Structure formats: C-alpha cells, structure tokens
Amino acid sequence: MLQSSLSRQAMVLDEVRTIIWESDPTGQQLTNATGCCTALLGCNADDWYRPGYWQSRIHADDRDSVLIEFQENIRRHQDHRLEFRMIRVDDSVVWVENAIKVIVDNGDVVAMRGALVDITDRKRLEHELRQSQKMEAVGRLAGGIAHDFNNVLTVISTYAELMHGRLDVTDENLRFVEAISTAADRATSLTHQLLVFSRKSLHHKEFLDLNKIVSESESLLRRVIGEDIVLITQLAGELGKIRTDKTHLEQVILNLALNARDAMPSGGRLTLTTREVEIEIGSDELAPGRYAELTVADDGVGMDSDSMLHCFEPFFTTKPIGSGAGLGLSVSYGVVSEAGGSIRVDSELGTGTTFGILLPIVDSPDTQLTASxxxxxxxxxxxxxxxxxxxxxxxxxxxxxxxxxSVLEAESGPAALQFAAQPLLAIDLLVTDLVMPGMSGQELSRNFRKQIPNLPVLFISGFGQSTELGVSVENPLDSFLQKPFTANKLIEAVNAAITDT
Structure with a gap:
C-alpha cells in the first residue's frame, strides 16, 4: 500500500515537473530528491546527490545573484522563493522556481527542504503577454504619429496639386511643385506603413486562397531574391479560405522574402510552406479553430535572441544605415494581427530563420459584387x-x-448641426472627419440624418477604418477617404459619394 502511494506521488511530481528535495544545512549536498530528477535537466537521478551539482547547473548569468540571496536567507533563517534559469544536459535552458524552507533547531540551521518547479511554460506566457502589451503600446504611438502627419501631408499634397494646375507647362516653377508632390508621396508611403503596423489603416478584406497567393507571388519573388537563391514552395493539397487584404498579404510575403535575401548574401535556399493547423487550446493571440499556416524559412545568417525580441518593432533594423527603414516586419506584424492571426520567429545564429504565420480559416460566400x-x-x-x-x-x-x-464649413460636430436644421440649404453631402473632439463623425452623421434621412456621408481620417477605434463604414450611404489625399482624390470621392445615392 505504501509503495503504491509513493509510486503515485512520484508519477504526479513527474507530470508537474517538480522535484521535492532535502539538503544539508549549507544547501550544497542534497540528502533526498524525489520527482522529475531525470526529466528536468536530462541528467541521471544520482547526479543530484553530488555536492554542489544543482548550483553548477544554474545559468551563468543568474548564478552569482541566486547563490548570494540563497546564502543570505540561510543566514537569516528565512524561508524564500527564487526564480532562475538552469542549463540542461543538452544545453537548452529551463526556468525554475525554488521554494525553500530553512529548518532551524535550537537557533541553528539543521537542514533545508524545498520544491524545485519547472516554470518554463509560465515564463514563456509572461514574456508573450509583455511583448503583446509592448507592441500594442508602440502601435498606438505609431498610429497617433501617422494620423498627425497625415493631416500635415494632406495640406502639402493638396496645395501642391492646386498650384500645379495653375502653372503653365513651360513655367520653371513647375519642377519645384512636382518635387514637393514626390516628397509628399514618399512620406505618405511611410505613414501608411505605420498605420498598417498599428492596425489603423484602411483594409479591403476579401476571401482568399493562401496557396493561390503564394503561387502568384513566385515569379515576383524569383526576380527580387536573385539567381543565387533557390526558391522552393511546398503547398498543402487543399486549404480553407482566409479573409484579409490581398495587397497587404502579398506585401507580407515580399517583406519576408526580402529579409531572407539579405540574410543570404552568398546565396542559399528560401522555402515557403503552407498547411492547415488545428488549434485546440486558445491563447491571448489565437482562438481555438482551424488555421492556414505559412512558413517562410531561409538558411542564412540567422538572428540572435535580442534581435528576435525586437524584430517586430517599428524602425528596428540590423541593416546598415540607408539600407531600409526597419518597417518591413512591423508592417507584417500589423497585417497578420488585423487578420486575426499571429506571426512568430524562430532563429539561431548561423543556422537560418523561420517565420511562421497563422491565419484563421473562415467560411466564404460564393460571390462578391463590385460597383462602378x-x-x-x-x-x-x-x-x-x-x-x-x-x-x-x-x-x-x-x-x-x-x-x-458650394461649401459650408465647421470646425466641430456641434458647430455643424446648425446647417442640418436649415432645410432651405438643400445639402447634398456631409464630408466629416471621423475622429474629432466632442462629437465623432459617426455621431454627427446620425444627427444629420435625423433631419435629412438619406444624406450621403463621406468620412475622412488620418486613421483608417478600424474596429479598434469603433470606426467602420457599414451604412451603404457612407463612404471613406483616407488621409492624406490630393484635390483630385477628394473630388473623386465626393462625386462617388453623391452619385451612389
């Protein structure tokens, strides 16, 4: 009976990856150890009884601080908990928590007892949560900066276009105006990438076949990666449909391929693989369900742990100055997150890098309609x-x-409501910023339609349509124009909004 109970206890300790131990007063020599003695570090169970063995397996970066705190608590006769890393026999790292009780008799330490628990999974989840919170905070900052710049760029682009229309083709000032427009277009591209990363950009979501997207990208990828890199695609026989912005997804694939190319200056292999994955237990990033997985793997120089930690942050790059803005991976992170998926990276210096993307599989309608x-x-x-x-x-x-x-202008929603109450004005269209202090554009449009029920509305914003902002254009009478815009784009959007009604 006793033997059976001990066996069950040992089995439980092994499953929860815990070692129950006792030691001499110094903590150097274990006198008893029960549990996952072999599984935790991959060593022989007898190794734990060697003097100083467990201390020798503490990660070098943690060892001094752990042993100092350990000895100090013994001196104070104080029970304590320590979290630190240990090195397994195969050189992999495991996080542990050591809960220690100091046994005292007549004022002297006579023994130590404790539980050494594997907390690697917990530490991984804590890291993922911190990383997610950090990326969310950086995303909000990036989106806010892009929104403010888009307002400025709208002014620059529109004035430049209006000035261009007033100049004769022979006017020497025309080239200066064109240079302003070109610079504004380049700045617009940067702010657009920031909005994609922050998930506040305008997305044209549609139902897509991931295999088809990868196949259609092959010819472009072969041109951009060069002849010294072999491109291999391994596509699943059949995948369910995903729903995301096609252009943005193609950009993700291109970004990852370009990163792989730069990591293989002497050539190598770039492999794109698709398959269907079933997630049974959800997490903060992914709900349970079916996912289409795309992996992009290279055998290039790889990344160190610090680069992997920061690689999805905007403007982080290991490339020389002038070789890139450091937005490729952050844009990819934003696109995948907006689609309800996740992106991860596995890499090691000298062995290559693998990016894994999971996108939820969704039911798709048979047809989609477009209008002119x-x-x-x-x-x-x-x-x-x-x-x-x-x-x-x-x-x-x-x-x-x-x-x-004919234009009636107002600087806020409440100021604009005076026009809605005047039926003789015969208003054809409301053009309003989406995000404004005091009253949002959507609230303003609802108030206008109480007076003018079928009034078309054109929303403009430095952000895009975003469920995170509580902003989406769903009413068929509503249209949307992303800042920055030019005079021509504004007029096209206004004409379309009025015509559609």
Missing amino acids: TPSLDNQARVVVLVEDEPGVRKVARMALEVNGF
Whole structure:
C-alpha cells in the first residue's frame, strides 16, 4: 500500500515537473530528491546527490545573484522563493522556481527542504503577454504619429496639386511643385506603413486562397531574391479560405522574402510552406479553430535572441544605415494581427530563420459584387465640410470650391448641426472627419440624418477604418477617404459619394 502511494506521488511530481528535495544545512549536498530528477535537466537521478551539482547547473548569468540571496536567507533563517534559469544536459535552458524552507533547531540551521518547479511554460506566457502589451503600446504611438502627419501631408499634397494646375507647362516653377508632390508621396508611403503596423489603416478584406497567393507571388519573388537563391514552395493539397487584404498579404510575403535575401548574401535556399493547423487550446493571440499556416524559412545568417525580441518593432533594423527603414516586419506584424492571426520567429545564429504565420480559416460566400462610379456635374452641389484641423479644412474647402461645389464649413460636430436644421440649404453631402473632439463623425452623421434621412456621408481620417477605434463604414450611404489625399482624390470621392445615392 505504501509503495503504491509513493509510486503515485512520484508519477504526479513527474507530470508537474517538480522535484521535492532535502539538503544539508549549507544547501550544497542534497540528502533526498524525489520527482522529475531525470526529466528536468536530462541528467541521471544520482547526479543530484553530488555536492554542489544543482548550483553548477544554474545559468551563468543568474548564478552569482541566486547563490548570494540563497546564502543570505540561510543566514537569516528565512524561508524564500527564487526564480532562475538552469542549463540542461543538452544545453537548452529551463526556468525554475525554488521554494525553500530553512529548518532551524535550537537557533541553528539543521537542514533545508524545498520544491524545485519547472516554470518554463509560465515564463514563456509572461514574456508573450509583455511583448503583446509592448507592441500594442508602440502601435498606438505609431498610429497617433501617422494620423498627425497625415493631416500635415494632406495640406502639402493638396496645395501642391492646386498650384500645379495653375502653372503653365513651360513655367520653371513647375519642377519645384512636382518635387514637393514626390516628397509628399514618399512620406505618405511611410505613414501608411505605420498605420498598417498599428492596425489603423484602411483594409479591403476579401476571401482568399493562401496557396493561390503564394503561387502568384513566385515569379515576383524569383526576380527580387536573385539567381543565387533557390526558391522552393511546398503547398498543402487543399486549404480553407482566409479573409484579409490581398495587397497587404502579398506585401507580407515580399517583406519576408526580402529579409531572407539579405540574410543570404552568398546565396542559399528560401522555402515557403503552407498547411492547415488545428488549434485546440486558445491563447491571448489565437482562438481555438482551424488555421492556414505559412512558413517562410531561409538558411542564412540567422538572428540572435535580442534581435528576435525586437524584430517586430517599428524602425528596428540590423541593416546598415540607408539600407531600409526597419518597417518591413512591423508592417507584417500589423497585417497578420488585423487578420486575426499571429506571426512568430524562430532563429539561431548561423543556422537560418523561420517565420511562421497563422491565419484563421473562415467560411466564404460564393460571390462578391463590385460597383462602378460615374462622374457628375458639380454645379449647385452643396457640401457641409466638418474638420477640426484648420489647415486641412481650409485646403479641402479650396479644392471643393475650385471644382464648383458650394461649401459650408465647421470646425466641430456641434458647430455643424446648425446647417442640418436649415432645410432651405438643400445639402447634398456631409464630408466629416471621423475622429474629432466632442462629437465623432459617426455621431454627427446620425444627427444629420435625423433631419435629412438619406444624406450621403463621406468620412475622412488620418486613421483608417478600424474596429479598434469603433470606426467602420457599414451604412451603404457612407463612404471613406483616407488621409492624406490630393484635390483630385477628394473630388473623386465626393462625386462617388453623391452619385451612389
């Protein structure tokens, strides 16, 4: 009976990866050890009884601080807990918690007892949570910066376009205006990437076949990675549909391929693999269910642990100055997260890098409809323009008036409501910023429609449509225009919004 009970106890300790131990007063020599003595470090059970063995397996970076605290608590006769890393026989790292009780008799330490528990999984989850929280905070910062810059770029781009239209083709100032427009376009590309990372960009989601996306990308990838790199694709026989922005997903694949190319300056192998994965137990990042997995693996120089820790952060790069903005992986992180998936990296210096992407498989409809937008005569069209940023409001009004619209402008939602209460104005369209202090664009549109039920609305924003912001354009009377925009893009969006109604 006793033997059976001890066997069950040993089995339980092994399953929870715990060692119950006793030692001499110094803690150097274990006198008893029960539990996962072999499984924890991969050593022989008898090794634990060697003097100083467990201390010798403490990670070099932790050893001094752990032993100092250990000896200090013995001196104080104080029970304590220590968390530290240990090195297994195969040189892999395991996190442990050592809960220690100091046994005292007549004022002297006579023994030590404790439980050494494997907490590697807990530490991994804590790290993933911290990383997720950090990326969320960086994303909010990046999105806010991009939003502010998009307001500035809207003013620059629109004025440049209006000025361009007033100059003769022979005017020597034309080249300066074109240079301004080109610089604004480059800046717009950067802010767009920041918004993608922060998951506040405009996404055109559609149902996609991951295998088809990878296959269609092959010819482009072969051109950009060079002839000294062998491209291999290993596609699953059949995958369910995923739902995300096609252009953004293609950009993710290209970003990862370019990173792999740079990691293989002397050539190598780049392998893209797809398969279906079933997640049975969910996590903070992924819900249980079916996922399509894409892995992108190279046999290049690899990354160290610090680079893996920071590689998805905006502007982090190990490349020389001028060789990249450090946004490729952060954009990829944003695209995958927006699609409800996850992206991970496994790498080791000298052996290569593997990126793994999981995207949820969803049910797709059989057909998707598209519509075209005709042009119209703008004369006598009345537009209410609501924008809290003075520079954007001024240049948007100018662009609308130059194109024949009558404009009623307001700097806030409450200020604009006066126009809704005047039926003689015959308002054709409400153009409003989505995110404004006091009253959002969506709230303003609802108030307008109480007076003008079928009024079309064009939302503009330095952010994109985002469920995180509580912002999405779902009403068929609603349209959306991403900042920064030019005069031509604004007029096209206004015409389309009015025509669709």
